[in-house]
Amino acid sequence: MNIENKAKAGRPELPEHVRLRFCPSPTGIPHVGMIHTALYNWAEARHTGGTLIFRMEDTDSKRDTQESLDMIIEALHWMGIDWDEGIGKGPDELYFQSKRADVYAKVARQLLDAGYAYESYSTAEETAARNRAAGRPETFGYDGYDRTLTEEQKAEFCAQGRKPALRLRVPDEDITWNDLIRGPITFKAGSFPDYVIVRPNGEALYTLTNPVDDAVTGVNVVLRGEDLLPSTPRQIVLYRYLAKLGIAKAAPLFGHLPYVMGEGNKKLSKRDPQSNLFLLRDQGFIREGLLNYLALLGWSFSATEDVFSMEQFIEKFDVRDVKANPAHFDIKKAISINAEHIRRLDPDDFLRRSTPYLFRDGVVSAKDWSDLTDREKDVLVKAVPLVQTRVRLLGEVSGMVGSLLSTETYLEPAPDARKQLKAGSDEVLDKAIAVLEGVDEADWKTDTLHQVLDDELVEKDGIKPRLAFGPIRVAISGRRVSPPLFESMEIIGKPVVMARLAELRKRI
Numbered sequence: 001m002n003i004e005n006k007a008k009a010g011r012p013e014l015p016e017h018v019r020l021r022f023c024p025s026p027t028g029i030p031h032v033g034m035i036h037t038a039l040y041n042w043a044e045a046r047h048t049g050g051t052l053i054f055r056m057e058d059t060d061s062k063r064d065t066q067e068s069l070d071m072i073i074e075a076l077h078w079m080g081i082d083w084d085e086g087i088g089k090g091p092d093e094l095y096f097q098s099k100r101a102d103v104y105a106k107v108a109r110q111l112l113d114a115g116y117a118y119e120s121y122s123t124a125e126e127t128a129a130r131n132r133a134a135g136r137p138e139t140f141g142y143d144g145y146d147r148t149l150t151e152e153q154k155a156e157f158c159a160q161g162r163k164p165a166l167r168l169r170v171p172d173e174d175i176t177w178n179d180l181i182r183g184p185i186t187f188k189a190g191s192f193p194d195y196v197i198v199r200p201n202g203e204a205l206y207t208l209t210n211p212v213d214d215a216v217t218g219v220n221v222v223l224r225g226e227d228l229l230p231s232t233p234r235q236i237v238l239y240r241y242l243a244k245l246g247i248a249k250a251a252p253l254f255g256h257l258p259y260v261m262g263e264g265n266k267k268l269s270k271r272d273p274q275s276n277l278f279l280l281r282d283q284g285f286i287r288e289g290l291l292n293y294l295a296l297l298g299w300s301f302s303a304t305e306d307v308f309s310m311e312q313f314i315e316k317f318d319v320r321d322v323k324a325n326p327a328h329f330d331i332k333k334a335i336s337i338n339a340e341h342i343r344r345l346d347p348d349d350f351l352r353r354s355t356p357y358l359f360r361d362g363v364v365s366a367k368d369w370s371d372l373t374d375r376e377k378d379v380l381v382k383a384v385p386l387v388q389t390r391v392r393l394l395g396e397v398s399g400m401v402g403s404l405l406s407t408e409t410y411l412e413p414a415p416d417a418r419k420q421l422k423a424g425s426d427e428v429l430d431k432a433i434a435v436l437e438g439v440d441e442a443d444w445k446t447d448t449l450h451q452v453l454d455d456e457l458v459e460k461d462g463i464k465p466r467l468a469f470g471p472i473r474v475a476i477s478g479r480r481v482s483p484p485l486f487e488s489m490e491i492i493g494k495p496v497v498m499a500r501l502a503e504l505r506k507r508i
């Protein structure tokens, strides 16, 4: 694949071989924001012919769960987002932070020995008291007090049984980087204090573990959410020290992806059901549709087209084209893009993917296409042309084909269908029954059925088509909106159609 190193509007050039990573923390369900980040990293890796690493930042034993880890992996598999190095493709000791405490301890020791980090005994209360005494605002935070502790002072703290945190020594200078998405960003000297990289209990923090892992695996491009932007200047300082220690080559390039906003201009929350990837799947999003929609959150394919394949996406995606302003998750737009991808499926594929939904909804006897009965397969194959273009989500297929598969002689009309049964429905049904009785089973075909009903009910008796066909549709489908009526009647067959017409007639 081609690397287009077009120096975009002052954005940095990409390294010759791009190495990216996706490194979630396993603390909850896979959500849209997380998958959006994974998708952009994956697309950039595939577009440039680079490498994607997948690791787990599971350093929070209270919040991390195996269940969350399993769900993240399942989500990536389902979406078709694959990785080149990482979990399952190398030693766990490299890709699970929970198994790397000794590595972080060693790096921390090196930073301490070189004077880039120092032991800090100040508690939050002591720091706050010093800030108050000096007339500084409480929000000032850590004041650098322990930078210059003497060996005697440290020994004294130790003797009191106090354990030090490790803080990074932040230089008194501006920190600047050229963000791949946002252009040059500067944090003025003094914007952030010497920050903690190891807790007094010896636990290494994200601020240390994340850059160390990026460094040892040669990550050179970091694409992550805008919420992490404030940590970037801190990490750049650390990278400089890691480079001096020979642990990192240099700081990676950074690109901070836009926020994904939900309803009412608020950041899409992890708890918002709209953001839960598996709930979207349950509704019947297919991976092509959802990936297409997620790709559009912060990026556009072209001025005129917004439906594209993954291959087209990879071909065109360049992270330097991503827009910095927040993107809005619009479920309606997502659904309409999904509908387009459902239409593009091969009919066989459409049926195979619909089957688990049909099974879930109690419409067929098995969740795999190959385990369906011959009759089920036969009906579904005939139904495809009527249904595939009419559903937007696979979860809608059951409602469309349920009446075709069922052999019930009465389908309870849905409330909105019942409203279609206006005055005169009884007469319409009587006439339809009389007319259809006269059609031989051998002639029970879409065109014939259409023609006789049209001739007898609409032309001859002057009944308006809506009034003529509404009650028939309700009788045979139980729904106000169904697949095309005459085609459905052909698929269902004469005996069941006649029985359903008679049964509804009896009940109104």
Ligand code: GLU
Residues within 6 Å of the ligand: 023, 024, 025, 057, 210, 223, 224, 225, 228
């Ligand atoms: N584990 C971090 C998160 O889930 C990733 C941070 C990063 O990409 O640098 O937010």
